[in-house]
Amino acid sequence: GAVVSQHPSWVICKSGTSVKIECRSLDFQATTMFWYRQFPKQSLMLMATSNEGSKATYEQGVEKDKFLINHASLTLSTLTVTSAHPEDSSFYICSARVDDIGQGGWGNQPQHFGDGTRLSIL
Amino acid sequence: ILNVEQSPQSLHVQEGDSTNFTCSFPSSNFYALHWYRWETAKSPEALFVMTLNGDEKKKGRISATLNTKEGYSYLYIKGSQPEDSATYLCASTAYSGNTPLVFGKGTRLSVIA
Numbered sequence: 001g002a003v004v005s006q007h008p009s010w011v012i013c014k015s016g017t018s019v020k021i022e023c024r025s026l027d028f029q030a031t032t033m034f035w036y037r038q039f040p041k042q043s044l045m046l047m048a049t050s051n052e053g054s055k056a057t058y059e060q061g062v063e064k065d066k067f068l069i070n071h072a073s074l075t076l077s078t079l080t081v082t083s084a085h086p087e088d089s090s091f092y093i094c095s096a097r098v099d100d101i102g103q104g105g106w107g108n109q110p111q112h113f114g115d116g117t118r119l120s121i122l
Numbered sequence: 123i124l125n126v127e128q129s130p131q132s133l134h135v136q137e138g139d140s141t142n143f144t145c146s147f148p149s150s151n152f153y154a155l156h157w158y159r160w161e162t163a164k165s166p167e168a169l170f171v172m173t174l175n176g177d178e179k180k181k182g183r184i185s186a187t188l189n190t191k192e193g194y195s196y197l198y199i200k201g202s203q204p205e206d207s208a209t210y211l212c213a214s215t216a217y218s219g220n221t222p223l224v225f226g227k228g229t230r231l232s233v234i235a
Contacts (some may be wrong), residue, residue, distance in 0.1 A: 004165065034222045043126070044211070044225040093165075097220055105151040106220035110168030 001027050006094055006114025013084065014122055020080045021117045023094030029074040030096035034111065035067075038091045047092075050077040074099070084121045092117045126214050129160040130224035135202050136234055142198045145212035147192035153218050157186055157197055158211040160228070161232075186209060202233040 003026040011019050023033055033051045036044040048069055049057040056069035066088075068080040081088055084118075093116035097109045127146045135141045147155065154173045158166040170179040175190040183200045199206055206232035209230045 006165075017151040021232060032220045036222075041227070044213075046224075049222060088215055089195045095166075100179075107215045107218040108171045108173050110158075111223060112168070113158075113165040115163070115165045 002098055002112045003027055003113045004094065004096055004112045006117060008117055009115055010118050010120075012120045012122065013030075016083055017087050017121070018080055019084055019119060020078055021077070021092055021094075021119075023077045023096070023114050025075045025096050025112070027098045028096075029073060029099045030077075031099050033071060033077040033094055033096040035069065035077075035079050036093050036095065038093065044093065047079075050079075050094075052077075075115045081119065084119070086121045089119055092119060125176065126208075126212060126224050126226040128212055128229050130229060131227065132230040132232070134232045134234060137204060139169075139202050139233075140200045141202055141231070142196050143210060143231075145195045145197070147193050147195075147212075147214040147224075147227055149190055151216035152190050152193070152214065154215050155188055155195050156213045156215075156223060157195070158213070160211055161208040169210075179184045181232075193200060199231070202231075204233045204235050207231055207233045 005024045033050040035047045037047050039042050046059050047062045050069045050071040052071045058064045071077040095111040095113045129144050156171050157169040162167040170186045172188040185198045188195045198217040209228040211228045213225040215223050
């Protein structure tokens with residue numbers, strides 16, 4: 001259980017193109033999803049927290065107009081990299097926790113990840 | 123902002139060897155420590171979530187310990203197998219809410235048959 005599907009897994013496109021990445025929770029509801037980015041030899045860095053039915057919360061230094069996030073339902077969040085440029089080339093990965101956590105806090109619940117999307121902008 | 127450090131960055135061991143890696147995190151404002159295994163071309167898989175000082179968890183040949191007072195966790199693999207080859211990530215959170223994790227850079231383990 002608790003499977004997250006992310007696609008596409010790999011994108012190569014020209015500079016100036018907008019790219020949409022989808023993150024779906026297949027067998028659970030996720031009011032909140034997280035988008036991370038990883039540059040080579042670096043850690044997964046949080047870009048934004050996506051909230052169903054409300055605006056995403058962006059981390060400092062992440063341009064909200066550049067990285068559009070839409071969390072339209074309890075099982076789908078999308079990240080659109082608008083007018084992508086070579087410096088946006090990176091590995092993007094989403095994660096979510098199961099909404100129904102029962103007892104205990106969220107913090108001790110594992111996150112479930114998609115397979116990630118490798119984005120290459122030429 | 124939490125700063126999570128992992129060492130070593132990479133590790134090569136022979137099949138059958140036991141090994142361990144370290145994760146250090148700020149001991150103040152700590153709530154939980156997570157370990158994930160990330161195999162190539164797959165998604166990170168949760169191994170352990172620990173919250174209490176002195177916690178020790180085990181899953182087959184893999185175990186982890188937690189010291190929240192000094193801010194470190196060890197991950198142990200007993201009798202390494204080639205299928206254990208992966209990047210092992212640790213992540214910390216200071217909150218009990220549905221908030222994101224702060225990740226280390228990972229330890230890349232290669233087990234040589």
